[in-house]
Amino acid sequence: MSSEVRTAAVVAILLATASSGAFAADSADSIAIRAQIEALRVEQARIAEMQRQTEAKIRALEASVGVTSPSAQTAPDVAPTAPAPMIADGEPKLNVTGDLRLRYQGDYSDEDARARKSGQVRGRLGATYAVNDRLTLGARLATGDSDDPNSTDVQLSNFDDDFEVSLDQVYARLDFGDVSVYGGKIPQPFTRTDLVWDGDVNPDGVSAMYQHKLGSGATLRANGLFFIVDEDAGGADSTLMGAQLGYDTAELGDFKFGASAAYYDYTLGSIVGADDGDFRTNLRRADGNYLSDFDLGDLIVEGTWSGLGSRWPVRFVGDYVKNFGAETSEDTGYSMDLSIGRVTQPHDWRVTYGYSVAETDAVFAAFSHDNIGIGTNYELHALTLDYVPLPKTLLTAWWYHYKPENAFDAGANAVGDWLDRLRIAFLVSF
Structure with missing residues (x-):
């Protein structure tokens, strides 16, 4: 009573x-x-x-x-349903995200190939669920060839065959204050550019991410990765051990700067799981194995100036990579990107110009970008225009103008022949 x-x-x-x-x-x-x-x-x-x-x-x-009342009786062989984790407003900690991209592509050449026009579709659907205040589970479904780690696009072709869909992420995350530990097929842990890491690459293995806010407002970062590239039951495995340190300044008037230094040490004992789409244009021995080892030192610097207002930030990103394990002098790559504008609100615009060079064995081509038709040994000019027509949408046009960087590793590509790739895409995200 x-x-x-x-x-x-x-x-x-x-x-x-x-x-x-x-x-x-x-x-x-x-x-x-x-x-x-x-x-x-x-x-x-x-x-x-x-x-x-x-x-x-x-x-x-x-x-x-799912809470069992204290007065209720539960049979000994039936466990009561555990309550769903709750946030402040009473909703379960389930977060669902996704995107759909429709893209047109045109490839043009002066000499060695006919012009080609094609279309691609990409769809992704992901979710995370907070089991408790430390443990989160995540997974994502994506279109694309499950044997191609650096692309989730599907070519519109093959007499209307249905699209292949696979898990490109499935992982558990443990949070300990400033440290997060991931295991499984995990999101990319490193600050990156396309020169070394394609945005679609999700490593298999374990990573740790540390991020600490300093009293000055600056941020200190440290990331580590053990990547199981290829496991061979009958022989040596292929793995990657990688680490990155980073520092981001606080706002210094209208300026903000950041720097990230990484070292990636590949041990390539097995290539059983690789195919031509993974080797791409890295040099190989007569037995099919890689000619070079890949021990990459990677330095990224970035700066942002907001003196033109919040809608028109000016941003520069530079990336320099050197392969200390290369068996060739073609062991260096670099990229520079300059952009103006943002793409966060409807009717926002952003323009980006990029220039990059990747020598033949400067990067591990299986995991670098595939925006152009040459994996390495290229010189590239890129112009990108982004526009936000509606909330949660993005309209993008790319123009890639590129050619082989040197003659002796050019293969079937004509050295003096500049190639052009035009892409126009419409992206919807939620």
Whole structure:
């Protein structure tokens, strides 16, 4: 019984007791007291009904989130359903995201190939679920060839065959303050550019990410990765051990700067799981193995100037990579990108110009970008125009103008023949 009901009952008893002595002295007072007692009884009944309704609502709420009431009986061989993790507003910690991209592509050449026009589609659907305040599970479905780690696009072709869909991410994440640890097929942990890491590459293995905000407002970063590239039950494995340190300044007036230094050490004992789309234009021995080892030192610097206002930030990103394990002098790559504008609000514009050179064994081509038709040994000019027509949409046009960087590793590509690739894409995200 609630405290309000008990209080009402005690008052009713006291009034009833007092009324018995007063009845003989004054019948009018007795009638008034009886009326008060009856009113208290009505109020007591109303309070009891409110309590009953409240308890019913509590039981219904407990059932909806899977909580077993303390008074309920659970069979010994049936475990009660665990409650879903909740956030402040009462909603479960399930977060679903995705995107769909439609793209036109045109490839043009002066000498060695005919012009080609094609279309591609990319669809991705991902979700994360916070099991508790430390453990999060994540997964993502994506279109594309499951044997191609650096592309999720599907060519519109093959007599209307259905698209292949596979898991390009499935992982567990543990959070310990400034440190997050991932295991499984995990999101890319490093600050990156397309020169070394394509944005679609999701490593298999374990990573740790550290990010700490300093008192000055600057941020210190450290990332590590153990990447199982190819496991061979009958021989040596192929793995990558990588680490990166980074530092981002606080706002310095209209400026902000960042730098990231990484070292990636590949041990390539097995190539059983590789195909031509993985080797691409890296040099190989007669037995099919890579000619070079890949021990990459990678330095990225970036700066942003907001002096033109929040809508027109000017940003520069530079990346320099050197392969210290190369068996050729063609072991260096670099890229520079300069952009103006943002793409966060409807009717925003951004223009980007990029220039890059990747020598033949400067990068591990299986995981670098595939935006052009040459994996390495290229010189590239790139112009990109982005526009936000509607919320959660993006319209992008790319123009890639490129050719082989040197003659002796050019293969079938004509050295002096500049190639052009035009892409126009419409992206919807949620």
